Amino acid sequence: MTDILERARKHALDSGVGLAYDDLVEVLQIADEQIPSLLELAHDVRMKHCGPEVEVEGIISLKTGGCPEDCHFCSQSGQFTSPVRSVWLDIPQLVKAAQETAATGATEFCIVAAVRGPDDRLMNQMREGVKAIHDAVDINVAASLGMLTQGQVDELRAMGVHRYNHNLESARSYFSSVVTTHTWEERWETCEMVRASGMELCCGGLVGMGETLEQRAELAAQLAELKPHEVPLNFLNPRPGTPFGDQPIMEPGDALRTIAAFRLAMPTTILRYAGGRELTLGDLGTRDGLLGGINAVIVGNYLTTLGRDADEDLTLLAELKMPIKELAKTL
Numbered sequence: 001m002t003d004i005l006e007r008a009r010k011h012a013l014d015s016g017v018g019l020a021y022d023d024l025v026e027v028l029q030i031a032d033e034q035i036p037s038l039l040e041l042a043h044d045v046r047m048k049h050c051g052p053e054v055e056v057e058g059i060i061s062l063k064t065g066g067c068p069e070d071c072h073f074c075s076q077s078g079q080f081t082s083p084v085r086s087v088w089l090d091i092p093q094l095v096k097a098a099q100e101t102a103a104t105g106a107t108e109f110c111i112v113a114a115v116r117g118p119d120d121r122l123m124n125q126m127r128e129g130v131k132a133i134h135d136a137v138d139i140n141v142a143a144s145l146g147m148l149t150q151g152q153v154d155e156l157r158a159m160g161v162h163r164y165n166h167n168l169e170s171a172r173s174y175f176s177s178v179v180t181t182h183t184w185e186e187r188w189e190t191c192e193m194v195r196a197s198g199m200e201l202c203c204g205g206l207v208g209m210g211e212t213l214e215q216r217a218e219l220a221a222q223l224a225e226l227k228p229h230e231v232p233l234n235f236l237n238p239r240p241g242t243p244f245g246d247q248p249i250m251e252p253g254d255a256l257r258t259i260a261a262f263r264l265a266m267p268t269t270i271l272r273y274a275g276g277r278e279l280t281l282g283d284l285g286t287r288d289g290l291l292g293g294i295n296a297v298i299v300g301n302y303l304t305t306l307g308r309d310a311d312e313d314l315t316l317l318a319e320l321k322m323p324i325k326e327l328a329k330t331l
């Protein structure tokens, strides 16, 4: 049998074909001393199939906290005792945030709401907000509003929403240990409707929630099957008051193996560092990830926890000679 790195080179690097489940399990089990070679390979795959550009995105929470769902990692659930409480932004605040995001060079501005799915009030706010942003600033608007009906998918597309985020969160086989108020299949359905609508699909998940290595590989393979335009990869940041509040923080070696495995599963997809990277990988994590398969970052704050300062990330990209993807190329 050939060595896993050799197989990965042949499939993902030479042919641009993602690794299948069995190979991903092997990648996730690779010995510590092979991690640098694994990251180098994942970086080569990213450079060959995606290029050196890095996509920068800003994110704003239109409605924070008070969500009726019980995702065990999430401090915005109204079912736990975590300290995040329900807050709504108004349209001028949204526009201001979009302008500040565009000023960093970011091309995507994602409006997020902590809901099971949008109601009429939220859809109306989106209609008004997306128009006000498009009138004031040149930036792509993305949204993350939970599960959608076909009618809502069509409406969001008609409003000019360019990309929709809806994560699978976890492998199908582990999902019921993470969420009990909706099913993995319901999530999959929304993702399929979004992709079929012509909006770009952004779909990823979280690792470090107590899943096995096999389930991590399963999530990567399931995401690859869905063929999202972009995959945000989150590492659990255990939030006090949530059911996963006492989970241990993921080992840095495992986090790096996971980044590489996701890149090798999806050679041509935008792979974005989302939440938790500072905690899992420390200050060097951003550099290691960007040299190990990551090609997109979120600037500024995450939804409920502080991320890094935007300037630090932008300076790092300049140091690594990785240009920020320009708006014209993403339209």
Ligand code: SF4
Pocket (backbone or CB within 6 Å): 067, 068, 069, 070, 071, 074, 075, 076, 077, 078, 113, 114, 115, 116, 146
């Ligand atoms: S992850 Fe989303 S759906 Fe789940 S509790 Fe948090 S805000 Fe609600």
